[in-house]
Amino acid sequence: MYGLVARSAACESLCEVAARLAAARGPLASLLSPGDSAALDAFFGEGLAAAGDALRHVSDAGVRLLLSLGWLAEAVAGTNYALAEPPTRHQPWVDQLLRQLGVFADRVAHACVLDSVARVRSCSLEGRAAMTLDVQGVAHGLRRLAPLPVGAQAGLARADAYVKAFYIPVGELTQWALAHPEYTREQILALTACIADSSGLRRKERAALLAQMEAALHDPGRQGP
Secondary structure, three states: OOOHHHHHHHHHHHHHHHHHHHHOHHHHHHHOOHHHHHHHHHHHHHHOHHHHHHHHHHHHHHHHHHHOOHHHHHHHHOOOOOOOOOOOOOOHHHHHHHHHHHHHHHHHHHHHHHHHHOOOOOOOHHHHHHHHHHHHHHHHHHHHHOOOOHHHHHHHHHHHHHHHHHHOOHHHHHHHHHOOOOOOHHHHHHHHHHHHHHOOOOHHHHHHHHHHHHHHHOOOOOOOO
């Protein structure tokens, strides 16, 4: 992600500082001499405004790095818009852009969402509900970018089903794992550990459950990824 999350968090923190300074402009002005009013106006008029510009710049840079859209400006500029009649469909560059956005959504759905939630080691029932909302939020955001390809829809559905599997009773977990070979061994074991933790199992019971799951996952009849 090219440090996009950390950079965005830093810029958002800067914007928050700028907002608080703007709210304190009156008290700050009262502490300064009248001769400093011009400098104060310049600081609030130019300096603080740069905080929002920094956030937009970081976001734009992240989009360019992640989506490789360097071709887009040239493609649009090279399109003939001096038309004698209204067109019946959009220009080819639109299809190319939507395909690229679709590939990005597919990567997010497969490589980011499911793998990320499978790394959670401790989670309550309420936390799993929050995780479901998070996955749904990602899906909603990706749909705003472009129509989701079939692969991305399947990836998000797989992530959502994985999160909801947290509510499966401990006694039915092995059967569920055998019926869902689309999840990796690591993802199943992570889910098992989370369920064991939230169910309040003792250390020996937890170890026994994980051993049972490990043995089930080695079953030749299960064809996992």
